[in-house]
Amino acid sequence: MEINQITHEIIDSAYKVHSTLGPGLLESTYQACLAYELQKKGFQVEIEKPVPLIYEEIKLECGYRLDLLVENQVVVELKSVDAFTDVHIAQVLTYLKLANKHIGLLINFNTKSLKDGIKRLVL
Template sequence: MTENEIAKHIVDAAYKIHTRLGPGLFESVYESVLAYELEKRGLWVTRQQIIPVIYESVRLEEGFRADLIVEDKVIIEIKSLEAIHPVHKKQLLTYLRLTDKHLGLLINFGEELIKDGITRLVNGL
């Protein structure tokens, strides 16, 4: 399955979840439900995967944690905020760079309309 095909499933699942649950829940709730919904669709999902930082050839495991990684290809960063700030996009771009992955989705379930809460980010590698 390509990254774009995976992304279509993710966006569709986010829309379904937002329609049923609406905005205002904790990020952890959306993460659990989105992982469940994607696994129901037959996708392999990893939650809270550690993304290590390599500094001067030392691997630091306490680097970052990706909310969800789908099919080991697409990183999802979940928010439940009134507004996304530039730092949130930088965070996801850093995850993409550190993992050598190409596609990430920043999903803000706090938006009134989920279509306004989905940002697609690409790592230029």
């Protein structure tokens, strides 16, 4: 499946979760529900996937985890915050670099309208 179609389906599923649950819940709730919706559609979804940090010749297991990795291509970072900050965007870009992926979605479920809580990031 083409990457744009995958991101479209992820966003479509996020809209379904948001319209059903609304804002104000924990990230872990949205994570479980979004993973469920994507798996129902037949996507391979890895939840809380560990990502090591490699510095020169050492590999550090520092506890970095991708919220969701969809089809081994799209990093999905979920938030339930008042607003995105530069740190949230930097976090996704860093995860993309560490995981050697090119497309990331930053989704904030704590918004009245989910369209205001979605950022597509490319590395």
